Amino acid sequence: MENWKQNKAVFWVTALPGVVWLLLFFLIPLALIWGMSFGEKTSIIDIEITGTLANYSRSFEAVYLKIIWKSIWISVISTAVCLAIAYPVAFGICFSPARWRPLLLLLVILPFWINLLIRTYALIAVFRTRGTLNFTLEWFWNLAFLDKLIGPFQPLELLYNNGAVIVGMVYVFMPFMVLPLYATIERLDRSYLEASLDLGASQWRTFFSVTVPLTMPGIISGIILVFIPMLGMFLVPDLLGGTNAIMIGNVIARQFKQANDWPFGAALSFLLMYVTFAALALRAFIGARMKGGVGV
Amino acid sequence: MARRKSKRGPLDYAKSPWLIGFGLITFILLYAPIAQLIAFSFNDSKRNIVWRGFTTKYYAKAWNDPALVEAFVNSITIAVMCTMVATIIGTATALWLWRFRFPAKSAAEGVMALPIVIPEICMGVAVLVMYSRFGSWMRGVETGPLHWLNEFWAIWPPLNLDAFTIARIWNEFFSVWPLNLGAITAAHIAFSFPFVAVVVRARLAGFNREFEEASKDLGASEWQTFWNVVLPFMMPGVIAGALLSFTLSLDDFVITFFTAGPETNTFPVKVYSLVRRGVSPDINAASTVLIVITLVATIIAMRMQAPSKTEG
Amino acid sequence: MTYTPKFRASRRSVLKGSGAAFIGLTMMPRFAMSEEEKKLNFYNWDTYIGETTLADFNKASGIEVKMDLYADNAELFAKLKEGNPGYDVIIPTNDYVERMIAAGMLEELDKSKIPNEANIADAFKDATFDPGRKHTVPYMWGTMGIGYRKSKVKDASSWSAVLDSTDHAGRISLLGDGESVIGVTLQYLGHSFNSVVPAEMKAAEELLIKGKKNVKVYADDNGQDLLASGEVDLAMEWNGDVIQVMGEDDDLSYSVPKEGSLLWQDCVCIPKGAPHPQNAHAFINYLLDADAGVHIADTIQYATANAAAKAKMDEKYTGNPGIFPPDEVIAKCEASLYSEEKTKLRNESWTRIQAA
Numbered sequence: 001m002e003n004w005k006q007n008k009a010v011f012w013v014t015a016l017p018g019v020v021w022l023l024l025f026f027l028i029p030l031a032l033i034w035g036m037s038f039g040e041k042t043s044i045i046d047i048e049i050t051g052t053l054a055n056y057s058r059s060f061e062a063v064y065l066k067i068i069w070k071s072i073w074i075s076v077i078s079t080a081v082c083l084a085i086a087y088p089v090a091f092g093i094c095f096s097p098a099r100w101r102p103l104l105l106l107l108v109i110l111p112f113w114i115n116l117l118i119r120t121y122a123l124i125a126v127f128r129t130r131g132t133l134n135f136t137l138e139w140f141w142n143l144a145f146l147d148k149l150i151g152p153f154q155p156l157e158l159l160y161n162n163g164a165v166i167v168g169m170v171y172v173f174m175p176f177m178v179l180p181l182y183a184t185i186e187r188l189d190r191s192y193l194e195a196s197l198d199l200g201a202s203q204w205r206t207f208f209s210v211t212v213p214l215t216m217p218g219i220i221s222g223i224i225l226v227f228i229p230m231l232g233m234f235l236v237p238d239l240l241g242g243t244n245a246i247m248i249g250n251v252i253a254r255q256f257k258q259a260n261d262w263p264f265g266a267a268l269s270f271l272l273m274y275v276t277f278a279a280l281a282l283r284a285f286i287g288a289r290m291k292g293g294v295g296v
Numbered sequence: 297m298a299r300r301k302s303k304r305g306p307l308d309y310a311k312s313p314w315l316i317g318f319g320l321i322t323f324i325l326l327y328a329p330i331a332q333l334i335a336f337s338f339n340d341s342k343r344n345i346v347w348r349g350f351t352t353k354y355y356a357k358a359w360n361d362p363a364l365v366e367a368f369v370n371s372i373t374i375a376v377m378c379t380m381v382a383t384i385i386g387t388a389t390a391l392w393l394w395r396f397r398f399p400a401k402s403a404a405e406g407v408m409a410l411p412i413v414i415p416e417i418c419m420g421v422a423v424l425v426m427y428s429r430f431g432s433w434m435r436g437v438e439t440g441p442l443h444w445l446n447e448f449w450a451i452w453p454p455l456n457l458d459a460f461t462i463a464r465i466w467n468e469f470f471s472v473w474p475l476n477l478g479a480i481t482a483a484h485i486a487f488s489f490p491f492v493a494v495v496v497r498a499r500l501a502g503f504n505r506e507f508e509e510a511s512k513d514l515g516a517s518e519w520q521t522f523w524n525v526v527l528p529f530m531m532p533g534v535i536a537g538a539l540l541s542f543t544l545s546l547d548d549f550v551i552t553f554f555t556a557g558p559e560t561n562t563f564p565v566k567v568y569s570l571v572r573r574g575v576s577p578d579i580n581a582a583s584t585v586l587i588v589i590t591l592v593a594t595i596i597a598m599r600m601q602a603p604s605k606t607e608g
Numbered sequence: 609m610t611y612t613p614k615f616r617a618s619r620r621s622v623l624k625g626s627g628a629a630f631i632g633l634t635m636m637p638r639f640a641m642s643e644e645e646k647k648l649n650f651y652n653w654d655t656y657i658g659e660t661t662l663a664d665f666n667k668a669s670g671i672e673v674k675m676d677l678y679a680d681n682a683e684l685f686a687k688l689k690e691g692n693p694g695y696d697v698i699i700p701t702n703d704y705v706e707r708m709i710a711a712g713m714l715e716e717l718d719k720s721k722i723p724n725e726a727n728i729a730d731a732f733k734d735a736t737f738d739p740g741r742k743h744t745v746p747y748m749w750g751t752m753g754i755g756y757r758k759s760k761v762k763d764a765s766s767w768s769a770v771l772d773s774t775d776h777a778g779r780i781s782l783l784g785d786g787e788s789v790i791g792v793t794l795q796y797l798g799h800s801f802n803s804v805v806p807a808e809m810k811a812a813e814e815l816l817i818k819g820k821k822n823v824k825v826y827a828d829d830n831g832q833d834l835l836a837s838g839e840v841d842l843a844m845e846w847n848g849d850v851i852q853v854m855g856e857d858d859d860l861s862y863s864v865p866k867e868g869s870l871l872w873q874d875c876v877c878i879p880k881g882a883p884h885p886q887n888a889h890a891f892i893n894y895l896l897d898a899d900a901g902v903h904i905a906d907t908i909q910y911a912t913a914n915a916a917a918k919a920k921m922d923e924k925y926t927g928n929p930g931i932f933p934p935d936e937v938i939a940k941c942e943a944s945l946y947s948e949e950k951t952k953l954r955n956e957s958w959t960r961i962q963a964a
Contacts, residue, residue: 001395004398011396014391014395024482029426036425044707044710044711045713063960063963106539110591111327113542114586115564115567115583119329122332125332128837129837129839157778171329179495179539180498183495187499187532189502193307221495229412229416232414238828244963245962260685261955277406280406429690559674569676570654
C-alpha cells in the first residue's frame with residue numbers, strides 16, 4: 001500500500017467523489033436523524049432535540065431485545081442458506097466456458113430486476129394453500145392413486161411461518177451473495193488447486209483447505225452484503241410471516257409510520273447500526289490479527 | 297481417485313454432474329415464481345388462482361395506463377443514471393481504499409460501509425427530512441441560490457428580473473424531466489455506490505501490484521497504467537458492481553417511497569400501492585415487459601463491449 | 609471609500625423593501641389566482657374511486673387528474689408530515705383528519721366554491737373531529753367486521769369467532785392495524801374502543817396473545833384476498849373490501865359483530881401547500897355531485913355520505929346491510945378518537961403481542 005503523500009493527485013481524485021457524495025446525500029441527512037434519536041416529540045409534527053437518552057433506554061426493554069435477537073437468528077440462518085446455495089452456483093459459473101459466463105451471471109441477476117414485492121407475491125402464489133406447489137403435489141398424489149389408498153390430498157400449509165420468512169429472505173438476497181463470490185472465485189489462481197490435487201489431496205480437502213480460504217474475501221463481502229440488509233428487512237416478514245414474524249425492521253418501520261414516533265424509530269435504527277459496527281470492528285480486529293486485510 | 301475414473305480434467309468442475317445438477321435445481325427454483333408470474337400475465341382471470349384461458353388484454357391495459365408507463369420510464373431512467381454514476385464513484389472509492397494508506401483510514405472504511413449497514417426505512421426518512429428542509433431552502437426567495445440570484449440581479453440592473461420570475465424559471469428548470477428525478481437518483485447513488493466499492497475491492501484484493509509497478513517502470517503514466525493494467529483486471533468486479541447497483545436502484549422501494557412525489561413516481565412505488573390488494577395481472581404484464589427490456593438491453597450491452605473484453 | 613458603504617446600504621434597503629413583496633409572492637400559488645394550470649394531484653386509497661370518475665371530471669372541467677395511491681393513513685401522514693410534496697387532494701380517515709388538523713396540515717375549505725355541499729346527508733353536515741366542517745367534506749363511511757366463508761363458518765355474529773375461539777384455528781386473519789384490532793378487542797370485552805385504562809388494555813392484550821395460536825396471519829390490507837383465495841375462512845376486515853370480493857364469490861359474507869365495532873369516515877381535504885387549490889375545490893365539488901357520487905358508490909360499494917347520490921341508487925346497494933348497517937348496529941359502534949397517548953400505548957402493546 002502506498003502512503004497517500006506519495007501521490008496526492010491520485011489520492012484526491014479517487015477519494016473525493018465518494019466522500020463528497022456520501023457527505024451530501026447520506027451523512028447530512030443521517031446526521032439529522034441521528035440528532036432526532038436524542039430528541040423528544042413536542043407536538044404531533046415537531047421534534048425537539050433535547051439530548052435525552054430516553055429513546056435508547058426504551059430500546060433496551062426486554063420486548064425489543066427479544067425482537068432484535070430473533071432478527072439476528074433469522075438473518076444468520078438465511079445468510080447461511082444463501083451462502084450454501086450461492087457458493088456452488090458462483091463456482092459453477094466461474095468454471096464454465098468463458099463465453100457462457102456473462103449469460104449465466106445475467107440469469108442469476110435477472111429475477112431480481114422484477115420488483116421485490118412482485119417477486120414476493122409470486123412466491124406466495126407458488127406456496128399458498130391453493131398455490132402452484134400444492135396443485136402440483138395434488139396432481140402427483142392423484143396420479144399415484146394415493147387418493148384412493150390413503151384419502152384425498154391435504155394441502156401443505158407452507159406460508160405464514162418463520163420457514164417462509166427464511167425462504168423469502170434467501171430468495172430476495174441471493175444475487176448479493178452470488179456477485180461478490182463470482183468476482184473473487186473468478187480470479188482464483190487455478191494452479192493452487194492443481195498443486196493441491198497433484199499432491200494427493202482429495203477434491204473436498206482441496207476445496208476446504210485451498211479454495212475456501214483463497215475466496216474468503218468474497219465470502220466475507222457476500223455475508224456483509226446479505227446479513228446486514230436482512231437485519232433491517234421488514235417487507236418480507238410482513239408479507240410471508242405469520243403472527244410471530246415480527247422483526248426489528250417491522251418495529252422500526254412502525255415507529256416511522258403508524259406510531260409516529262420518529263425519535264424512537266431513529267434510536268432503534270442507530271442501535272442496530274451500533275451493533276453491526278461493533279461486529280464489523282471486531283471482524284476487522286480479528287482479521288488484522290490474522291493478517292487478512294479484507295475490504296470494507 | 298475420482299478424477300482417474302472420469303474423462304474430465306480435475307478442474308473441469310463445470311462438467312461435474314453434481315454441480316450441474318445443483319445449478320439446474322437452483323435456477324429452476326429461482327425461475328419457478330417468475331415463470332408463474334409471466335404465465336399469469338397471460339391468464340384471463342383477475343384473481344390468478346387457476347388458469348382461465350389465454351389473453352394479452354392485460355398488456356394493453358398496462359400500456360394504456362399512463363401513470364404506470366410513466367413510473368416505468370422513470371424507474372429505468374433513474375436506474376441507468378444511478379448505475380453510471382455509482383459505478384464510477386464506487387470504483388474510485390474501491391481504488392482509493394485499496395491503494396492508499398492514510399490517517400483515519402479505518403474510520404473512512406467504516407463511514408463508507410454506513411449505507412450498507414443502515415436500515416432502509418431510516419435512510420428513507422433521513423432523505424425525506426433533508427430534502428424537505430433543503431428543498432424549501434433551495435426554493436425560498438430569501439434563502440439559498442434564489443437569494444443569491446436576486447442579489448446578483450439587484451446589483452446588475454440591465455437584467456432586472458423580479459423575484460417571482462426568477463423563482464418560476466428556477467422551479468420550472470428543476471421540474472423538467474429528468475431533472476426532477478435528480479433527488480431520487482442522488483439518493484440511489486448514495487446507497488448503491490458503497491456496494492460497488494465492496495465488490496470491486498474484493499476483486500482488487502487479488503491484484504498483483506507488481507504489474508502496476510512494471511507498467512510504471514516501463515514509462516506508462518498513471519492514467520495509462522490504470523486504463524491498460526488495473527481496469528482490465530478489475531473489470532469483472534466493476535461489471536458485477538454495476539449490475540448490483542442497477543438491481544438496487546431498480547428495486548428500491550423504501551427509500552424512493554419517501555423521496556417520490558406525485559410527479560416522480562417510480563415503478564416499485566407504483567407497484568407497492570397497487571399490490572396491497574393482491575397482484576393484478578396488468579402488474580404482472582408490466583413486470584414481464586420490464587424483465588424483457590432489461591434482458592435485451594443487457595445482452596446488447598454485452599455484445600457491444602465483447603470485443604474489447606479480456607479473458608481472465 | 610466612503611461611497612461604497614453608502615451604496616451597499618442603499619441596495620440593502622431596496623432589497624428589504626422588496627423582501628416583503630418576495631414573501632408575498634412565494635406564499636401565493638405558483639401561478640396567479642385566475643390562471644392555474646389544468647392539473648391536479650390526487651392522493652387516494654386503492655380501488656376507492658369510480659372507474660371513469662377522473663376521466664369524467666377531465667371532460668367536464670379540462671383538468672387532468674393524476675392519482676397516486678397510499679396503503680394506509682399512517683403512510684399518508686408520514687409522507688406529508690415534513691411538507692407536502694405536491695398533492696392537492698387527500699382522503700384521510702376521521703382520526704387522522706383530527707390529527708392533521710391539530711398539526712395544522714390541512715387547508716381550510718372555501719365553501720363558496722363547493723355548492724354541491726348541499727348534497728351531503730344531514731348526519732354528516734357537522735363532525736366532532738372537524739367542528740363546523742371547516743377543513744373537510746365527507747366521502748365514504750363504513751364499519752369494520754368479519755368477512756367469512758358461509759360453507760365453513762356457522763356463526764360470525766360475535767368477535768369471539770376470531771378472537772376467542774378454537775373452532776377455526778389456523779383459518780383466521782386479523783388486520784395488521786394494531787390500533788384497530790386492540791380497539792375491537794376492547795369492545796368484545798365490553799369496554800370502549802378508545803379506552804386507555806391500563807387494566808382494560810392489559811386484558812385485551814392478554815386475550816390477543818392467547819388467541820394468537822388460532823390466527824394464521826395479521827394481514828395488512830389483503831384479508832379479503834386471503835378469504836377469496838381460500839387461505840382463511842374468517843377475516844377481520846373493512847366492510848367495503850369484503851363486499852367487493854363477495855360480488856365474485858357467493859359463498860362469502862360479512863357481519864358486524866354484536867359487541868359493536870369501529871365506525872369510520874373518510875374525508876376529502878386539501879393539504880397545506882397544495883399547488884392547485886382552485887382545481888382541488890372544483891374536484892371536491894365534483895365528487896359531491898349526485899351523478900358522480902352514484903358512479904363512485906356503484907364501483908367501490910362503500911356507503912356514501914352523498915345523500916343526493918344515495919337517493920339515486922338501487923335497492924341492492926341501499927338495502928345491503930353490509931354497506932348500510934341497521935341503526936341498532938350503528939348505535940353500538942364507536943368512532944376512533946385521536947389521541948397521541950392512545951397511539952403510543954396501542955403501538956407498544958401491539959409490538960408486545962406480535963413478539964409474544
